[in-house]
Amino acid sequence: MKRTNQFTNPWQEKELKILNNVDLTNNEVAEQLNRSYQAVKIKRLELGIKAKSEIDYWTDQEIVFLSKNRLLSNKEISEKIGRTEQSVSLKRNRLGLSQLSKNYDEFEIEYLIVNYHEKTTKEIAEFLGRSISSIQSKAYELGITKKSEYWSKQEIKLLKTNIKKSNESLSKLLNKSLNQIVYKKAHLKSIENRTKIIDEKIDKNVPFSTKGKLNRYIDVLSVLEVGHSFEFLNTEYHLVIQAKNYLSEKIFRTKPETKTTRRIWRLN
Structure with a gap:
């Protein structure tokens, strides 16, 4: 009914x-x-x-709402989901989802630069918990546009081979604008850093740092190969579930591993 x-x-x-x-x-x-x-x-x-x-049970929908609306105050969120400000404040602190400043931090700017040509504006806005108009304004401020020229495999290979050269030299070598060179280098650096982080965290089973835990889990799950898995702490189960829900096109399964940990596999 x-x-x-x-x-x-x-x-x-x-x-x-x-x-x-x-x-x-x-x-x-x-x-x-x-x-x-x-x-x-x-x-x-x-x-x-x-x-x-x-x-005081929080639904998955409520937790996702928290993660996608980090610019809202505790009062604004409490009015939206029907909880007290104190309840919202406590849950935010526990999940590491404190209210964001209207100013973009270093991680957000890097994420925007790296993903602006790879994801839709809506996807970026939801991930960072900001409005679409805010993302568009920041991109304009940074000189990023959706009309980015295509990079061929040969061009990317040439860029990697000559990565130590100045941006001006690379611009002439590849016949690309300085902005395109800067953004593509940042993109490649981000991929390199993500791979390093994933290797360290999964192979050594080292817990993630408090800041950006959810973002890191999304990074790990997004590149996890089919049939592969990793172990995580029970106390971070809610973060893994949020990350899994964000990657809705992929199917994962989790189960208890030890008294204090669980394991997650990618199925497709």
């Missing part, structure tokens, strides 16, 4: 009486009224009703 929600179905007086029963959890009320858990939670918060204590 399809559940109703607060937007398509106004709340009736008899429903409000059940809402006011503080001995019922949000889940119990949702079951009785055939409404969604989220709708019940939002309505109770709106009315200032403190429900019976229950596990």
Whole structure:
């Protein structure tokens, strides 16, 4: 049976009486009224009703919303998903998803430069938790355009062979603009760094640093070959799941490895 929600179905007086029963959890009320858990939670918060204590369970959708909206304040997020500001703040801290500054940090700029010609603006915006217009404005500020010339395999090979030459020399050698040389070098450097990080983290099973854990897991899973796997800490399971969900075109499977770790395989 399809559940109703607060937007398509106004709340009736008899429903409000059940809402006011503080001995019922949000889940119990949702079951009785055939409404969604989220709708019940939002309505109770709106009315200032403190429900019976229950596990503070965060859905995958809520966690993804947090990761994609890092420019929003705790208050703005709490209003969007029907949680208290304190709950949002605690969850952000636990996941390492604190609110981003409106200024772009070094990682974001590098990610934008490297991926602007490889991914859609929407994909980049979702990954960095910024708006599409913000990404477009920053790209314009950096002089990046979607109208980038195609790089042949021979050109990339020639660039790698002469990588130590100045950008000006490479520009003349390859008949490319300085911007194109800079962006392609940054792209190649990023791939090299990612490969190094993946080798170190997977082979030695070293935990990721706190900053950028989610981004690193996305990098690892994006290049993981079919049939290959790696081990990770149980405490970082939520990050791996977020990374897996981001790469929806790939299929992965996880299972417990030890008391404190799990293992993830790529299936396709």
